[in-house]
Amino acid sequence: MKKYEFDCDVAVIGGGPAGIAAAVTAAENGKKVMLFEKNAYLGGALATGLSPLSFLDKKGRACIGGFAQKFIDRLTERNWSRGTQICPKHNSATCINSEGVKLLAFEMCKESGVQVLLHCEVLRAEVADGSLKSVTLFGKCNEIIVRSKVYIDCTGDGDLAYLSGCSYEKGQQDSGILQPPTVMFTLENVDQKKLFDYIEKHPGELRYNDAQIYENAAYDINHFRQRDGHVFVGLQETFARWKAEGRLPVERTSFIYINGTNPGEVYVNSIRMTHVDATDILDLSRAEMDGALQIPKLVKLLKEEVPGFENCFVSAIAPSLGVRETRRFTGVRRVTEQDAVNGIVPDDTVCLCGYKIDIHSGSGTGLYFRDIEEVFGIPYGALVSKEIDNLLLAGRCISSDAVAYGALRVIPCCMAMGEAAGIGAAEALKNDVLIRDADVTVIRKRLLENNAILTID
Numbered sequence: 182m183k184k185y186e187f188d189c190d191v192a193v194i195g196g197g198p199a200g201i202a203a204a205v206t207a208a209e210n211g212k213k214v215m216l217f218e219k220n221a222y223l224g225g226a227l228a229t230g231l232s233p234l235s236f237l238d239k240k241g242r243a244c245i246g247g248f249a250q251k252f253i254d255r256l257t258e259r260n261w262s263r264g265t266q267i268c269p270k271h272n273s274a275t276c277i278n279s280e281g282v283k284l285l286a287f288e289m290c291k292e293s294g295v296q297v298l299l300h301c302e303v304l305r306a307e308v309a310d311g312s313l314k315s316v317t318l319f320g321k322c323n324e325i326i327v328r329s330k331v332y333i334d335c336t337g338d339g340d341l342a343y344l345s346g347c348s349y350e351k352g353q354q355d356s357g358i359l360q361p362p363t364v365m366f367t368l369e370n371v372d373q374k375k376l377f378d379y380i381e382k383h384p385g386e387l388r389y390n391d392a393q394i395y396e397n398a399a400y401d402i403n404h405f406r407q408r409d410g411h412v413f414v415g416l417q418e419t420f421a422r423w424k425a426e427g428r429l430p431v432e433r434t435s436f437i438y439i440n441g442t443n444p445g446e447v448y449v450n451s452i453r454m455t456h457v458d459a460t461d462i463l464d465l466s467r468a469e470m471d472g473a474l475q476i477p478k479l480v481k482l483l484k485e486e487v488p489g490f491e492n493c494f495v496s497a498i499a500p501s502l503g504v505r506e507t508r509r510f511t512g513v514r515r516v517t518e519q520d521a522v523n524g525i526v527p528d529d530t531v532c533l534c535g536y537k538i539d540i541h542s543g544s545g546t547g548l549y550f551r552d553i554e555e556v557f558g559i560p561y562g563a564l565v566s567k568e569i570d571n572l573l574l575a576g577r578c579i580s581s582d583a584v585a586y587g588a589l590r591v592i593p594c595c596m597a598m599g600e601a602a603g604i605g606a607a608e609a610l611k612n613d614v615l616i617r618d619a620d621v622t623v624i625r626k627r628l629l630e631n632n633a634i635l636t637i638d
Contacts, residue, residue, distance in 0.1 A: 193603075197576065238637070245532075362502045516559055
């Protein structure tokens, strides 16, 4: 077996939205950075066409800036994004081109001097005296040993933290059930005008029969016609009929698509795999396969019965499962439901979240969708491992309870966390202190210099 050994200042494990932001930001702050990714591309969930929700809060105010906004601005310059637009249901929607995400992520890593290794996953973590000494990855029959001063876990599932022996929680607090993952896919040749004409005549297709799901009357046919950057959640009446007839192939109450950047192109987020733990290889494999096999059944129904989809076709299936929830690790600080619903913004906030609490049932079709009135803050300590001195967390695996997690798991927030982690790592190394002792005042200053948003007046 071929063996490689590397030394660096900052090792970022996981090249999704948080990982890209962490790696590029740390490199721009003068550190030698390596980024390790299990896939053949960077971008994670963002590279599946999923819309980055939450650049705006409920009142339409910008709550995410910095690296995340810079990334979207560069996509928009190349017509790989339609920019951020108001959405009555999700506060905002930012439609992107999945392939453009992959290209820009590579480009920004090269520009900043990040060394990227693809096709490798964490295999072992060597811990001594409360510190990570090395991490071993494996890929293509190659063993890769990395010795870094600081490690940032951006794997989503917290794979590095798990192998380091860190404590964690999984699933909802009352049941332990995990939110369901999704297999995203792309449809082309969708006639949206025809679909919208149909929806106008059948407004019930945009309404839930569930009092717990937040509704907004402005989320109507005019919204879709006026905004080319939208997320469509509808066909509730059609899905209910298909289910009653025993023909619905998915565990869903509605059809969801994100508008693409090319005419007639939509990214579909309607496959839903229940009773799945994406940290278990058997569950993960089953979900990938069974989820993909639901696609032709759903598309057949759309083509046959929903106006606008008669001539559509599948052009791509996302190369990896879209995971909503797995592990959440113990940090120096913890973000809670009370923080989210009460709009708490601590003095050491390094990222804001303005999205709704969005929790999908992992055992059925249920959905808990709760509005929050004000943004809440994610403190630096929620990114700092309580148990490993040189380990930061960014993205889905940070320290939070299950309810707050329902809001902060969205892509722009994960990118903002990654940026904060990258700056935190650089500042700790610059001053030769533990990452938990990095000066948060300086971290916040650096974030603000990068046009991050940390307060809303």
